[in-house]
Amino acid sequence: MQVENIACIPAAKFHALGHFNGFERDVEHYRELLTPRTIEYQPRDQVENDPTWKQLIPYIIVYDGRGQSPLYFVYCRGTDQAESRLHKLYSIGIGGHVNDADCADAPPLLADDPFMAGAYRELREELHIESAGTSATDLKIERAGLVNCDDAVGRVHLGVVFLCNIGDCNVRANERSMHHPGWWYQRQLVERKHVFETWSQICIDNLL
Numbered sequence: 151m152q153v154e155n156i157a158c159i160p161a162a163k164f165h166a167l168g169h170f171n172g173f174e175r176d177v178e179h180y181r182e183l184l185t186p187r188t189i190e191y192q193p194r195d196q197v198e199n200d201p202t203w204k205q206l207i208p209y210i211i212v213y214d215g216r217g218q219s220p221l222y223f224v225y226c227r228g229t230d231q232a233e234s235r236l237h238k239l240y241s242i243g244i245g246g247h248v249n250d251a252d253c254a255d256a257p258p259l260l261a262d263d264p265f266m267a268g269a270y271r272e273l274r275e276e277l278h279i280e281s282a283g284t285s286a287t288d289l290k291i292e293r294a295g296l297v298n299c300d301d302a303v304g305r306v307h308l309g310v311v312f313l314c315n316i317g318d319c320n321v322r323a324n325e326r327s328m329h330h331p332g333w334w335y336q337r338q339l340v341e342r343k344h345v346f347e348t349w350s351q352i353c354i355d356n357l358l
Contacts, residue, residue, distance in 0.1 A: 155191035157248035157265060158203040159183050164298075164308060173311075173356035174296045184265050184310065191250040201305050208269035209243035209309040209349060210291055211357070212277065214316050214333060221333040222358070223277075227347070228327035239347040240330075242339065242354070243309070245272045266291075269312060276328065281319035289314055294357060299348050309349055311357065 167180055174180070182188055189206065197203045212223040226240050248268025269291060279289070297309035323331035339346075339354050346354065 154194045154247075155250040156194045156197070157189045157206045157250075157268065158192045158197055159188055159190065159206060159308070161202050161204050163188060164204050170296075170298055171300055172298070173352050174298070175294070175356075177293045177295060177310075180296055183308075186262070186264060189264065194247065197306065199306065203306065204308040205306055206248060206265060207307050207309045208245040208248065208265070208272055208312060209297060209353075210245050210269060210273055210312040210314050211242050211294070211353060212244055212314045212316060212321060214321075216318070219335055219337075221335060222339060223321065223331070224334045224339070225323060225328040225331040228329050240342075240345045240350065241347050242350045243311075243347075244276050244314075245269065245309075246276075265310070269310075273314070276323070276325050278322050278324040279316075279319050280321070281317075289316065289319070297349050297352050299352065301348060304348060311353060 163183060164180075167183065184206070192203060197205060214221040214223075222242055223244070224240055224242055226238065248265055250264075252264050252268040252271055273289065273291070291312040291314045293310060294313045295311045297311055298304060298307075336358050339358060343351050343354050
């Protein structure tokens with residue numbers, strides 16, 4: 151069985167720069183954590199419950215900004231997803247672990263940035279994009295902040311939140327484990343915040 155090596159940072163480096171719980175907009179202050187010289191690839195099965203490491207997770211919020219009010223892509227996590235503690239919870243985040251193969255498979259412009267390469271791979275895998283001559287890598291994703299929550303799931307993860315405006319593309323779910331996909335207004339997200347996973351709740355409160 152092949153070992154999956156995933157992007158991590160020592161939790162001590164996160165604490166040294168300033169530990170927080172919730173949402174942090176100042177990505178620049180934490181930029182060092184996202185550089186190739188800081189990211190280390192560790193066997194996933196060894197770090198899943200080891201709080202001395204923070205697994206870096208791209209968390210891409212996809213929205214359609216063409217109308218008067220933006221629409222946000224929402225889905226419910228199925229029971230076949232790897233993290234059982236998130237099953238049956240709704241999410242506004244597209245993403246997952248970045249692994250050591252992402253640089254090798256990355257387009258030339260992303261070859262020196264393994265974390266961004268991994269973020270775009272997740273976007274390609276989880277969403278089907280329909281627009282002439284457009285692929286997931288053509289969509290612009292912008293870092294909007296970091297999310298951290300030291301609960302049972304979050305204590306070993308650090309989320310890097312991106313915003314992605316789909317423009318005139320048509321986007322739909324590309325994973326069987328993404329149940330009840332759809333587009334929600336901000337008002338709907340706020341009204342039904344209780345059905346979302348913790349990171350999504352934090353983003354709804356602090357970013358949207």
